[in-house]
Structure formats: structure tokens, C-alpha cells
Amino acid sequence: MTPEALLDLFLLSPVGLVGIDEVGRVEVANLAARRLLTPFTRTGSLDELFDALGAVAPDLSARVRGFGGPRGVVVDNLQLLAPGQQQGVFLSIVKVAAGRLVAVVTDAAELATAQGVIARLQQRLHAIEGAVREYAIYTLDTAGYIDSWSVAAERVHQWPESAIIGQSMSTLLPPDQVGLAHVDDTLSLAARNGWCQEEGHRQRQDGTTFWASTVVTALRDAAGETIGFSVVSHDASERRKLEERLRDDASSTTDYLTGVSARRAFFDVAQSEVARARRYGQPLAMLLVDPDRFRTLVDESGEAFGNEWLRAIAWVCRQESRTTDVVGRVGGEAFAVLLPSTELSGGLVLAERIRERMQRHVFGGEFQMVRCTLCVGVAEVSEGITSVDGLLTAAGTALDRARQAGMNLVVGYDV
Incomplete structure (x- = not known):
């Protein structure tokens, strides 16, 4: 490259380039450097760099004097914001020879705006954490170690930030939950699928436990690689106590195992809803939910697991359904969800949410x-x-088609 081409490159570069001596006197500066650095100067002059940036980086001169090498990076991407303005830059200083340095200035015009947005988001997050009493929010690194801990998490788990940061998520699990193996399995599932959900006991610092519903979500970078996890854990102790009380005191209208409507009670409500839908011309949909390989997995894992799975299906159906929907256990392992004022398309959306969850x-x-x-x-x-009966038969036909096509599927009835 000719000297003339090099000069053109220096002058017209969109990156600011400034040649200075070891005390900061400017020997040469291109147009981009003058445009980017002028807002930082008190007089509008860029004759002396360290003096021009004294208000935002008063230690530049000391950092240059303290650099002992013959050449190398003295300052690397120092973030600067012009006082009272929306002008931001990143500054690097490189020593190229004895007594000669080059300052490289890159535009960060959106820096102040971004910092303002971040500050507002942080304020909103703190407000949410303060208002939501029963939800703990914290983050993990890729190995499952806690790297941020909110006020809400401290309130729910009763672990102070100073004691829990750097600890494994397994610290929050009772000993009988095989802590590290459980955490590894949960994070692997969240990394693979984007998120996962579970229910189980959590342990406070004093050793007492509570029942929690926890959602773990994978955090990804621009390339889609998992860089950590966010965790939202809800203290569901009171809900669990209520469900257990309902199971203990349930009448014939409630399924003793899952807490949803028993078959007869479900059919009574369904008959009324079908009659109302026909009378007023309103839509009405029904889901028929059936677990895949239920008997095989129960044979492999035992009846206790089968009961736990049925409770999980009922819980997922209730969580995803509206308060106006009716969830019932209509067979040994079959569940139905009645959806008033809902067309087939809406039923398919809900069914997909239940399947995915x-x-x-x-x-x-x-x-x-x-x-x-x-x-x-x-x-x-x-x-x-x-x-x-017609609704159940049609939903059953669609269910059979789903089974024939494979497991883990949603199918709508089509004549």
C-alpha cells in the first residue's frame, strides 16, 4: 500500500485514531477522532488528550506512566460517557514505541440510551421482586452454580445472598433428592428443550423444607449456545396442603388420587354444558388426554410412580386450563378437559400446551x-x-389416530 493510500485510510477511517506522546500531547488525529472526542473537551480543542478526558478518565496519565513494557495495550476498551450528553465512546491506548502511543476511539452513541434502559429494567425487576412475595428468582451458570440472587429469592429460601452465591443449586435440595444428579438432569433437560418444570421440596438454610413449583429456563447467546439458566421457584406449600385436604375430604364428586372431578361429576357438568352450547349456539370443545406407554412404565417403575404420573397429568391440565374449564378423570389413566365457549382450534392450542408441558x-x-x-x-x-358420548367418541377417535401416528402428539377430530 502506498503512503498516499495509508494517509487516506488514516484520515477517512470511521474509527478514531490519535497519535500522542507519553504526556498526552496530540501529534495527529483523524476526523473521526475529533468528532468523537470533541464533546468531552472543555474548550473544544483536542491538543492534549489526557487533559481533554480529565473529567471522565482522570487516571489516564498515571496508567500510561505506570506501563512498563516497551510496547503493548495500556488501556483496553475503556467505556466513557460525555458529561450531560448522549455521546459515548470506547477508548483503547496502545504503546507502539518509546514515547509514542496511539489512542483508538470507537463510537458508542447508544451507550447512554442502553444504560438508561438497563437501569429502568433493573428498577422494574426490583419492584416486581418486592411485590411478588412467594416467587424466588435467581440465575445459575452452566454448571448449576448460583451467580445471582434476588431479594425475593432470599425471602422465599431464607438464604442470604452472601451465603448462597457460588453454591450449587443442589444446596437448596433436601438430601434425599440426590442433589447434584437431580440438578444435572434438570439443567440438561432445560438446555435441550429450552425450559423444564418440576415440583418438589426445597430446603431452607435452617434445614426446614417447603413444597415448590420450579421453572428452569435456558439462557442462550446470539449463537444459540446455553450460557446459563434462570430459575423461578414458587412456594406452593399452601396449595399442596389444600390439595391434600381436598383429597382427604373429597366426596364422590372428586377423584381421590388427583383432586380433579370424578367421572360421574364430570359427566354431569358435561351434559349441562353440551345442552347449553346447543341451546345458545355456542362452541364447546373437549380434550381426551392419555399417557403414552403408561402400563409399561408403571411395570418398570412401580405403582407409586404411576400414581405420581397421574397426579402430574391432572396438575398440568389444571395449570394450563382456565377457571371456567372442567378437568375430570374419566378412566383408569384417561383425563378429559371440557372447554366451554371454545372452538376446535382453541382446543388444539390448549392441548399442545398440555402436551409440551x-x-x-x-x-x-x-x-x-x-x-x-x-x-x-x-x-x-x-x-x-x-x-x-358423541364428544368422547370423537375425541377418542382423534386420540387413536394420534397413537397410530406415534407418541407425544395432538390430533383434532376430522370426519
Whole structure:
């Protein structure tokens, strides 16, 4: 490259370049450097760099004097913001020879705006954490060690930030949950699927436990690689106590194992809803939910696991459904969800949410390695389907088609 081309490159470069001596006197500066650095100067002159940047980087001169090498990077991407302005730059200083340095200045015009947005988001997050009493929010690194801990997490888990940062997530698990293995399995599932959900006991610093519903979400970089995890854990102790009380005191209208409507009670409500839908011309859909390979997995893992799986299906269906929907256990391992004022398309959306949430569910204790899926058949009231039996038959047909096509599927009934 000719000297003339090198000069043009220096002058027209979009990156600011400034040649200075060891006391900061400017020997040469290109147009980009003058444009970027002028807002930092008190007089508008760029004759002396260290003096020009004294208000935002008063130690530049000392850092240059303290650099002992014959050449090398003295300052690397120092972030500067012009006082009272939205002008930001990144500054690097490189020693190229004895008494000669080059300052490299790059534009960070959006720096102040970005910092303002971050500050507002942090304020909102702190406000949310203060208002939400029963949800702990914290983050993990890729190995499962806690690297941030919110006020809400401290309130729920009763671990101070100073004691929990740097500890494994397994610290929050009771000893009988096989801590590290459980954490590794949970994070692997979240990394693979994007997120996963589980229910189980959590341990406070004093050794007491509470029942928690926990969602672990993978945090990814621009290339899609997992760089950590966010965790939201809800203290569900009161809900669990209520569910247990309901199971203990349940009448014939409630399934003793899962807490949803028993078959007869579900059919009574369904008949009323079908009649109302036909009378007023309102849509009505029904989901028929059936676990995949239920008997095989129960044979492999035991009846206790089967009961835990049925409770998990009922819980997932209730969590995803509206308060106006009715969830019932209509067979040994079959569940139905009645959706008033819902067309087939809406039923398919809900069925897909239930299917997806079930496949991400992490069981606790000895069953943590077991993964479970289900199929869902969806049908709606129509001219040809005018009764509860007709809805169940159509949803059952769709369910059979899902099973024939494979496991972990949702199919809508189509004549």
C-alpha cells in the first residue's frame, strides 16, 4: 500500500485514531477522532488528550506512566460517557514505541440510551421482586452454580445472598433428592428443550423444607449456545396442603388420587354444558388426554410412580386450563378437559400446551430420571356431534389416530 493510500485510510477511517506522546500531547488525529472526542473537551480543542478526558478518565496519565513494557495495550476498551450528553465512546491506548502511543476511539452513541434502559429494567425487576412475595428468582451458570440472587429469592429460601452465591443449586435440595444428579438432569433437560418444570421440596438454610413449583429456563447467546439458566421457584406449600385436604375430604364428586372431578361429576357438568352450547349456539370443545406407554412404565417403575404420573397429568391440565374449564378423570389413566365457549382450534392450542408441558416435567425423588409424554385427542360440538358420548367418541377417535401416528402428539377430530 502506498503512503498516499495509508494517509487516506488514516484520515477517512470511521474509527478514531490519535497519535500522542507519553504526556498526552496530540501529534495527529483523524476526523473521526475529533468528532468523537470533541464533546468531552472543555474548550473544544483536542491538543492534549489526557487533559481533554480529565473529567471522565482522570487516571489516564498515571496508567500510561505506570506501563512498563516497551510496547503493548495500556488501556483496553475503556467505556466513557460525555458529561450531560448522549455521546459515548470506547477508548483503547496502545504503546507502539518509546514515547509514542496511539489512542483508538470507537463510537458508542447508544451507550447512554442502553444504560438508561438497563437501569429502568433493573428498577422494574426490583419492584416486581418486592411485590411478588412467594416467587424466588435467581440465575445459575452452566454448571448449576448460583451467580445471582434476588431479594425475593432470599425471602422465599431464607438464604442470604452472601451465603448462597457460588453454591450449587443442589444446596437448596433436601438430601434425599440426590442433589447434584437431580440438578444435572434438570439443567440438561432445560438446555435441550429450552425450559423444564418440576415440583418438589426445597430446603431452607435452617434445614426446614417447603413444597415448590420450579421453572428452569435456558439462557442462550446470539449463537444459540446455553450460557446459563434462570430459575423461578414458587412456594406452593399452601396449595399442596389444600390439595391434600381436598383429597382427604373429597366426596364422590372428586377423584381421590388427583383432586380433579370424578367421572360421574364430570359427566354431569358435561351434559349441562353440551345442552347449553346447543341451546345458545355456542362452541364447546373437549380434550381426551392419555399417557403414552403408561402400563409399561408403571411395570418398570412401580405403582407409586404411576400414581405420581397421574397426579402430574391432572396438575398440568389444571395449570394450563382456565377457571371456567372442567378437568375430570374419566378412566383408569384417561383425563378429559371440557372447554366451554371454545372452538376446535382453541382446543388444539390448549392441548399442545398440555402436551409440551408434560414432556418437560421433571419428577422428584427416585423418579427424576423418568420422562413421560402423552397424546391428546380434541373434538367439538357440531351438527354431527350433539352429546357427551358423541364428544368422547370423537375425541377418542382423534386420540387413536394420534397413537397410530406415534407418541407425544395432538390430533383434532376430522370426519
